[in-house]
Amino acid sequence: MINQVYRLVSPRKFEITYKDRTVNKGNRVVVRPTHLSICAADQRYYTGTRGEEALAQKLPMALIHEGVGEVVYDPKGEFKPGTKVVMVPNSPVETDEIIAENYLRSSRFRSSGFDGFMQDYVFLKRDRFVVLPEDMNLHVAAFTELITIAMHAISRFEEKAHGRRQTFGVWGDGNLGYITALLLKKKFKGCKVIVAGKTQYKLDNFSFVDEVYNINDIPESIGFDHAFECVGGKGSQYAINQIIDHIIPEGSISILGVSEYPVELNTRMILEKGITVIGSSRSGQVDFKNTVDFLADNQDAVDYLERLIGSINEVNTIQDINDAFEKDLTTSWGKTVLEWKI
Template sequence: MLNQVYRLVSERKFESFVVSEKIHEKSVVVKPTYLSICHADQRYYSFKRRTEVINEKLPMALIHEGIGKVVATSDDKFSIGDRVIFIPSLPVEKDELIEENYLESTKFRSSNYDGLMQEYIISDISRIVKIPDGLENTIVAFAEMLTVAHQGITRLSRVSDISDSVIGIWGDGNLGYMVSALIKCIYPESKVYVFGHHQAKLNYFSFVDRTFLTDNIPENVRIDQAIEATGGLGSQMAIDQIINSLEPEGASVLMGVSEENVPVNTRMVLQKGLTFVGSSRSSRSDFIEVMNMLTKNPLLVDKMGILVDTVRDIKSIDDIGQAFEHDQAHAFGKTIMHWHL
């Protein structure tokens, strides 16, 4: 079938491409309906990646957070009209030890494979998950980011008991907010401290136990585990503060993406016997678990509703650019594109 794909071709410029798609026996045809803009998409849109990376990947359709409706299927697991959430990781092999999102061969939408800004998505049945009734489109549109948060928490729980400990979250943005909300949902007996740069953003974290500005952390603050959710230029300060604040033999998950190498105080890591674990993206199991959690926890849904900054109708390529420009001007919350193309 012929499909319209909207790709980034140069800085802040999108163009439409007509692509011939093959529909296989296990394919499901999905019409995208609500898409969410991520910081990773913005780095491509604004050409904040290295030149060689940009040149290698463009032209490419952006967006990896989103949902759609099934319009054609030959598989009895789905019906026409079903709402589904897209899993952006596209594995081409299975490994008994390595999760799909860490395999070097796995493709990822809007990174090394076309994203969701398309007329239709031809998806394998394993790359979509049915959305339970009752969940709002504008919230599940960015639930992929919740699955990333869930992956990080799961990886931390594998190396340290976090059921009733003090957990520090570095990062007062969307990811830090989601991680904090999920921890409070999964481990209600734990204490969550959030460390951020902006008091205005920290005010949104009313459900955690304590918040701190990163330039005014009391010397006696100690934590059992930490999650770094800052990324970028803030990673170095965050990791330094995590190392200083962790109790001996504490553990931390690193989730923030940085374009540059980040120095680490290895002397104190060794002296305190600390464990650091990397976490990136998510797998199908995270999507299934997050859908279940949203269904069973209305308070979690309410917390996610705060992140819906704006919903913009997308009926033209110009509308796409305007949505990205709007999103850049807002440091907290998610810009949702109601996709009509």
């Protein structure tokens, strides 16, 4: 069959590419994307701010690594047409008994080196999607991949941090900070979650946490057992150092925010307090399975996540794709969701 792929060929310019695909390979299931979500990484490609060298290496490329779809054809007949699934963007080519799939240097990641989900059909290996519950809110499910990043970070924290987990600090008032704080409140019953950010109208959305503070007005007496940094960029330097100041000795700091440049950290106090620093990046199939199970069991969490939907955009043409990306650039809160009908 001929598959249409909608590729970014240069900043702000998409073109259709046609690829001939075989549908009868038993290890591949054909999925039609239905709901996609724009990520900040997609925007860096779209606007050309990713860097000339990276753009030259990776374009043309279909964007989007957050999305759900429905099964169109399964050559083995295991999945019925119409089955709703969330698609896993990480594509490992090997396994390791120690290193997780998302940390293997050989793994490929959609919309970062090879085509993402902006296609008529996506041909997925059987371990590269997870079936969704029938009643799942598909607009929320569209950004499941972002939720899996927080889920993965918390899983790593559970493996590596000490067992006193009464209070948590979360730095960052954006989408990832919101999701991480929500998952912590739901997974650690009775825990106290403190959120620090810099934008009041964003902090106002964190109604489910125990305390919120502007980063310029944090009392000296504030302390917590462990912390999660969800700021990224140059701001991650100030966030992590502020966390170091307030964290209780021998706590852990999970770093989730991505920075394009090296940042300076107060290593003296990391040593003096015996702090464990845990890095986390992306996620794997097991994190998608855990996230779907979590959402299925916690409808109230899905209701809170619905607040993250910044806009819903129906996509029927390439111009609609451009319009959605431009709109996303001006959206100050939440996720831009695409109803993929092109």
